[in-house]
Amino acid sequence: xxxxxxxxxxxxxxxxxxxxxxxxxxxxxxxxxxxxxxxxxxxxxxxxxxxxxxxxxxxxxxxxxxxxxxxxxxxxxxxxxxxxxxxxxxxxxxxxxxxxxxxxxxxxxxxxxxxxxxxxxxxxxxxxxxxxxxxxxxxxxxxxxxxxxxxxxxxxxxxxxxxxxxxxxxxxxxxxxxxxxxxxxxxxxxxxxxxxxxxxxxxxxxxxxxxxxxxxxxxxxxxxxxxxxxxxxxxxxxxxxxxxxxxxxxxxxxxxxxxxxxxxxxxxxxxxxxxxxxxxxxxxxxxxxxxxxxxxxxxxxxxxxxxxxxxxxxxxxxxxxxxxxxxxxxxxxxxxxxxxxxxxxxxxxxxxxxxxxxxxxxxxxxxxxxxxxxxxxxxxxxxxxxxx
Numbered sequence: 001x002x003x004x005x006x007x008x009x010x011x012x013x014x015x016x017x018x019x020x021x022x023x024x025x026x027x028x029x030x031x032x033x034x035x036x037x038x039x040x041x042x043x044x045x046x047x048x049x050x051x052x053x054x055x056x057x058x059x060x061x062x063x064x065x066x067x068x069x070x071x072x073x074x075x076x077x078x079x080x081x082x083x084x085x086x087x088x089x090x091x092x093x094x095x096x097x098x099x100x101x102x103x104x105x106x107x108x109x110x111x112x113x114x115x116x117x118x119x120x121x122x123x124x125x126x127x128x129x130x131x132x133x134x135x136x137x138x139x140x141x142x143x144x145x146x147x148x149x150x151x152x153x154x155x156x157x158x159x160x161x162x163x164x165x166x167x168x169x170x171x172x173x174x175x176x177x178x179x180x181x182x183x184x185x186x187x188x189x190x191x192x193x194x195x196x197x198x199x200x201x202x203x204x205x206x207x208x209x210x211x212x213x214x215x216x217x218x219x220x221x222x223x224x225x226x227x228x229x230x231x232x233x234x235x236x237x238x239x240x241x242x243x244x245x246x247x248x249x250x251x252x253x254x255x256x257x258x259x260x261x262x263x264x265x266x267x268x269x270x271x272x273x274x275x276x277x278x279x280x281x282x283x284x285x286x287x288x289x290x291x292x293x294x295x296x297x298x299x300x301x302x303x304x305x306x307x308x309x310x311x312x313x314x315x316x317x318x319x320x321x322x323x324x325x326x327x328x329x330x331x332x333x334x335x336x337x338x339x340x341x342x343x344x345x346x347x348x349x350x351x352x353x354x355x356x357x358x359x360x361x362x363x364x365x366x367x368x369x370x371x372x373x374x375x376x377x378x379x380x381x382x383x384x385x386x387x388x
């Protein structure tokens with residue numbers, strides 16, 4: 001399993017996360033291509049190597065037109081923007097979930113319904129790009145599990161914003177980090193932004209020390225200010241080195257015979273974005289000879305409510321079955337092998353210390369095959385046999 005670890009000794013913000021993702025290997029051209037899929041204008045993207053204290057880091061600059069920078073959008077506006085984009089379904093679903101969560105928190109802070117919240121800073125172009133960019137960047141790097149350190153939230157007297165005086169950390173930031181480990185370092189100003197708090201609190205599976213991992217790469221994303229502590233966010237990317245593990249999980253399933261099959265792809269993407277470990281669809285024959293499908297969802301989450309919300313809202317079912325199952329997870333590592341068309345990542349699975357499966361990363365093979373004009377299976381065959 002590919003693990004990402006955000007080391008937040010100087011806090012976190014959306015642009016720091018983007019910088020860390022690019023510095024850890026996400027091509028800046030791919031970041032720009034992702035942004036181009038969103039029907040937004042009024043901005044340019046640049047990047048540069050900078051020094052923060054003794055550390056080199058990569059800084060991503062989003063230059064926003066003055067008029068766009070002050071734009072205010074509500075939740076409906078942002079969800080419409082995402083649906084009008086050409087982003088991948090799972091990126092749309094996960095980004096929509098993040099903004100919905102933010103609307104709930106902001107609504108609670110201001111005493112209004114989530115749909116009535118007008119996002120200010122987080123509704124502006126740069127914050128929308130930050131959220132979508134981080135979701136897409138984690139996917140592009142193949143990070144399957146995100147872990148985060150305790151977060152430095154900074155600290156200073158209240159500051160003046162265009163909406164009046166505001167304490168640091170802000171109320172929404174603190175609400176988003178509820179039940180998460182934080183600490184303050186006086187004199188640093190605001191080190192954890194609302195966008196940073198939203199992304200960390202919703203995307204990180206755990207908060208604590210660096211998990212057991214074999215380090216593959218490290219990225220440093222720079223913040224805008226200079227502080228006593230180097231103002232950077234460190235992203236460590238590597239492979240889980242824990243041996244095969246036994247665990248339990250829950251299967252949620254339902255049988256459906258009256259739903260438009262075009263909807264199943266969207267449902268699966270939404271379930272994955274909500275944390276499902278696996279989603280499968282099995283054709284079955286139901287009463288009166290009608291064809292149907294069994295939708296099965298595998299999860300290790302203690303609360304099944306987010307998955308059930310999607311199933312009942314997005315499908316035509318009126319009930320589900322649940323049962324607990326045992327799982328055995330093999331140790332996995334990632335190798336980089338050379339093919340005639342370029343390097344490909346290969347996932348290698350081990351059972352009792354022996355390599356039993358080698359699986360080339362499909363996206364790598366597709367990219368190389370497209371560039372060379374050869375069949376994807378030819379690249380996959382070459383990668384699968386290399387290094388074995």
